Amino acid sequence: MARTMRRIGLWLLAAGIPAAGLGVGWSLSHPVLAGALTAGYATLVAALRFTGDVAGKLRERWRDRVVDGLDRLMLRWLSRFGRRYRAAMLAAMRFVDLKGLSVVGFYTPELDEVFVDVSLERRAPGQVSGGLVPSEPTVPADRLWLGDLLNRRRPLILAVIGAPGSGKTTLLRHTTRRLCGSRRGHRSVPLLLYLRDHAAAIVADPTLTLPDLARQQAGQYGASEPPGWFEQCLRKGRCVVQLDGFDEVATQADRRAVATWVEHQVVRYPRNDFVITSRPHGYRDAPISGATVLRTRNFTDEQVTMFVRAWYLAVERQASAKGARSRAASRSADLLDRLKRSPELYTLTVNPLLLTMIANVHRERGALPGSRVDLYGEICQVVLGHRRTALNLPNRLDADAKKTILGGLAFAMMGKRTSALPAPDVLAEVRSQLRRFSDDLTPEWFLADVVANGMLIEREPGTYAFAHLTLQEHLTATHIRATGAVDILIGNVDDTWWRETTLLYAAHSPAAPIVRACLDNGGTAALMLAFDCAEQDAQLERDLRCHLDDVLDDAFAADTDPDRRRVLAGVLVSRDLRQRIRIGDTAEVCGQPISNQIYALFGQVPASGEPAQPARGMWGRDVKKFVEWVNEVTSDGPTYRLPRREEIERPAVRETLAKHGVDCVWLETVEGLKPWTPVGTRMPHRIHGSDVERLVRSDLADSPQTVARLLQLGVMVTISYFDRDRAERLQRDFRGSSRNSIDAPLGLDRDISHRFASGRRTLEILDSLDDGIRAAFANAEPEAVAGVGKRLYKAVRREHKDNLPNGIAERTSSVTVDLSPIMGRALSAAVNAALDHVSAGAESPSGFARAFMWKTGMLELGSRPVGPGGISGDREPPRTEMYDLSPDSLAERIRESCAAFVELREPPAGSWLHHAIDGLREAGQGTLSTPERLTDTDATTARLLALCLASELDDGKLRRAFQEIAAGVTLRQLRERSEIPTKETIVLAVG
Structure with missing residues (x-):
């Protein structure tokens, strides 16, 4: 470089001396201009010298930066951190998170084995319930799926709001696994941060950035980030940022600080998707600016079924691969069946956490709903304390203490016969209980805590209720058991408000005092409670069980007082109908079809078939009366009705009916009562025309005398064309011959004389007929009468064809007479068809039944009729309706x-x-x-x-x-x- 500069200087010197000599004269001639040029030249030289110095300094600085940038780029590229980070996240999110559950099986299923996608819907934060079992909206909204909302052209900020256990964290964990396993889409790098782990640091230092927290999180998973890797991904908009547990930030002030920090990160890295999850109470005080709020939706029936089947298959495969599918199918079906028969439990399954707990309890501890008291206790323990402890969240009061306080509150609410209380009343009840456990904690803190964990919900502003009435009843029963206040249950055995609480109490406490009180009361509600308590208490005295059996027998005794029978019928009906399948928000379908025993009580006749089997074949008008009777004998219970089509076609209902062998149910429709059957199943009142034809043939085959008399009548009318005297004698024989029981209703002997009088002109053509005619008519057998017709036609053609009027001879080979005034069109056609076959050489009167059916329109013959009378066997197949x-x-x-x-x-x-x-x-x-x-x-x-x-x-x-x-x-x-x-x-x- 220096050599080059010297060369340039020498060249300028060599060129400049001659130029200077030439310029001396010009500068003397133009002194002012020469001075200006000289000054400009000096300035230019000075500027060039300064620029050279600056360029040198910049060159030195940018050289270091380029070297550092290339170094970082090579480190990121050679480290393969992206692959290691994804592998670490896949491993960290591999299993279902069961922390905090006290009942856990030997195997924790992998998330991919059992995951059922939680759907979302757009909802304002104030419209999202915080209870464990939130109710669905009255008007169903479109279900959205998180995976469909991410990685769109325009980045989104989503706030996913849901109740405790509604699947928010699991949804983010599965999204992380999906993004790590498939790099499709521009934003394929998941950043999952649990805000409970970082909230304190964010509040202390709001200048922390997402890369700082992501680097710390990755380090916990054993993935050391090359400098700038997360920063670069965020700058390029390659990330889906997931911030879980916004509500778990301790105080409202801290949540607002974290919300502000999140908003700053969105501004700093605007090209990425952001997803923030929270319970409703935490998000309402500190919403995220610009976020679209989505609510987690309840599990549907189909999703519940999918989860239970997947859960059991995963567990059974781990237990033993051999026969795993059959065991899983059997056990999952058992659990689903028990849940569907227990509406108070089935309503809990809409919450993924509660459904997971139910599956665990069923798998490890036995059948449901017999263990539902244990299940409710497990729910309270998990929600009130265990899960917070497992997540390292502060817990200022243990779960048992919280449960005791809530038990007192629940007992007070039951005593007031209400499921909701104003805030001042709630605080007063809590204050009296809280003193037993702490002098430092306030009722307001306790109320906020149990609302946050979903045990209580703010139903309306300033009014609080338990997340589900079942939890209120369970906590009341626990309180009564702990305090010995069973007298309130004994005094209310006929009050349905206390019924469920009494049963929950009897499940873990002696039920004998309650059963005796029920028997003494004798009312429908009390007797039903007695039987149900007996089922709950395996230790109930034998004499009480025998007494209960005798009570049931009285319902079917002939000498039982009608009023007593009505009460007992109410007990039996209520017990049969107590297992119901929930449909929507309020409707339930009974899981047990009406039995023969119950239907017999309604009709006061002996049961047809096995008493416990479904009653079948009742008429629609009787069904209406039966429903009215049920509501009369169960007047203290719910109002029963027939189901609607959309209810009976629910998968859960159809599966239950199929187990009872039921495929036809009476429905209430806008047109009235209609029987329903599944698609592809025969309708109960539908019959094929061929069945009618078959029985018509049977009718005629079983009535040979009737057929014979019809044929006799046809022969006599034919004879009347030729020999009136002979016909009149045969008429007398006809009237005197034996008769079948159906002749009179069919009118076969009506107006015969009138028919003869209107016959054609008498022709004297025969002096005598075959000696067998009279015997044949006396015998009245169809074949014998047919033989008479056959011989008659032959005699007419052979002996008198020359004496007959023109055209008669040709027609006698197949004589057809009009018998309809005597027996109607159908029988007339049948008689003529039979006689035509005989005249054509047949030995028996075939074609009678077929011609009869054809004439009545029940059998449409093909388009190619041949043979006598147009009826024969050589035709197209019949078409029946x-x-x-x-x-x-x-x-x-x-x-x-x-x-x-x-x-x-x-x-x-x-x-x-x-x-x-x-x-x-x-x-x-x-x-x-x-x-x-x-x-x-x-x-x-x-x-x-x-x-x-x-x-x-x-x-x-x-x-x-x-x-x-x-x-x-x-x-x-x-x-x-x-x-x-x-x-x-x-x-x-x-x-």
């Missing part, structure tokens, strides 16, 4: 349809149609109008009459109505024969 008519609407349908027929056709008095209408009406007013057993004869009469009347009508609504009547009669007959199952059951609901 489905019909749907409930048994209890059959009588009304008969009444309406017959009235419409008379109005439409106005059948003359004494005509066959008139008699047929009367016969069907009579059937509709008889056994078809009651659930009493339907005889086969009554069924045959009603079915054939309905079909005959259907054939008298052209296609239309009324024709369809008579077809449905025939189908309804057939359905009822097949149900009574058990060929079609009776499926309808009763399940009740409340709310």
Whole structure:
């Protein structure tokens, strides 16, 4: 460099001397301008010299900085810290956090094995409940998922607010694992900071930055950060910053200081996503500016099921891989079934922490809900103290002391028959209890503490209640047990307000005094409480158990006083209906279908089938009466009703019904009572037209004399065309022959003389017929009568074809006569079809039933009929329809349809149609109008009459109505024969 400068100087010197010589003359000629140029030149030289000095200094400084930057870059690149940091975070977040739970199994499941994503919804902070079991909003909002909100083009600031145990921390831990395991998206570096660990440092030194805290946190996980790694990630907007436990910052002033610090970090690193979690009470006093508030939502039924199944599968796999899936399926199903049968426990499962505790208790200590008292105790211990201790949070009063104070408060609230108290009353009750444990703590501090941990909630401004009435009842029972105040329970055995408290007390205390008080009282509520207390107390005296058994037997004794029977019926019904499945905020569906035993009490008739099995096949109108009866005998309990479609189709309800073998339930709909069945299951009142055809064939096969008489009638009318005298003699034989029981209702012997008188001109064509004719008619067998027709047609064609009028000879090979005025269109068609088959050479009257069904519209034949009369077996397959008519609407349908027929056709008095209408009406007013057993004869009469009347009508609504009547009669007959199952059951609901 110096050599170069010397060369430049020599060049300037060599060039400058001649130039100077030349310039002397010019400067003498222009002295002012020459002076100005000289001064400017000097200034330029001075400036260049100064600039060179500055550049040298800058060069030295930037050289060091570039070297340091390159050094840090190489260190970050060579250290592979990003990979080590992610591995450390994955390891730290691997397992479910069970710290603070007193009941923990041998294995802690991995988070990925059991995680069920907690959904979120937008909600103002003041609208978020802080109770352990917050209620869902009246109008459901869209469910949002944290993973869908992160890594969008525009960075977000989210405040996730939720009750204790609602899954906020678990959600952040799972988000951390997801980001570490998949580097998709620009913001793929998770920073998870627990504010309880850093709040004091932030308050003491607000200049701390996120990289400072992240570096400290990473060091705890054994990952040493290369200088500037976190700073660079934050500057580039590559991070999802998660700040957990904002409410765990001790004081309101400290929370405000931390909130300000968070806002500064958002401004400093604006390109990153920020997620802050808190309980409602902590966030309301110190909200984060610019944050979108989201509420954690309750677990749904499906999420509860997913969690329980995943939890058991993880635990059972660790216990033994062999058969793990089957064991997990069995045990998870057992827990879910018990929970669904215990609404007071099932309501707790919406909270992930409580659900985890329930799963642990069930896995380690046995069945639920028998152990629900232990579960409530466990909840109180965890919420009031154990979890705070496990998280290293200050706890100025131990859990037992807090539980004792809350027990006194709960007892006072129960005594006042309220679930909420104004703040002054709460503070007064707490003050009287708190003196036993501390002189330093104030009631205001205690109230704030139990509100913060979710045991109490501020239901309205200045009014406080327990997070769930069950917790109030449990703490009251604990207080009574500790103080010996059982007399208040004995004095209120008929008061449903104290019922649950009494049962919780009886679970861990002798129940004999309470049971005796219940028996002495004798009321429905008291007797029901006695039985339930007996179930809770395994040590109850034997004589009391025997007394309770005798009480139940009285309900079914014939000589029991009606008022006494009503009370006992109320007890039995209430016990059967006490297990209910919660649906939404207020509605519950009973998990036990109405049993044969209970339905028999309603009808005061012996139970049909096993007493404990579901009653089936009841009529809709009786269902209405049954619901009214249930509400009469359980007047002190909830009001029962039939469920709605959306309630019965809930998965939890359907699973319970399936376990009872129930797939058809009466529902209340806007159109009235309707039976419900799952999709793909046969409807209970639906029947195929082929079933009707089958029974019509059976009707005719079981009535050979009736068929014979119909064929006789057809033969006689045919003979009347040719030999009137012979026909009249046969008519007398017809009237004198034996008759079947269904002949009269069908009107087979009506107006025969009138029919003969309107016949065609008598032709003297035969002096005698075969000697077997009279014997055949006397015998009245279908085959014998058919043989007469066969010989008759042959004789006419052979002997008299030349004497018949033009056209008659050709038609006698297949003579079809109009018998409808005597027996209607359907029977007329059937008779002619049978005789046509005989005349064509058949040995028996086939085609009768098929032609009858075809004429009534119950059987539509194909488009290629061939053979005599257009009826034969060589055709396309028949097409039959489905019909749907409930048994209890059959009588009304008969009444309406017959009235419409008379109005439409106005059948003359004494005509066959008139008699047929009367016969069907009579059937509709008889056994078809009651659930009493339907005889086969009554069924045959009603079915054939309905079909005959259907054939008298052209296609239309009324024709369809008579077809449905025939189908309804057939359905009822097949149900009574058990060929079609009776499926309808009763399940009740409340709310």
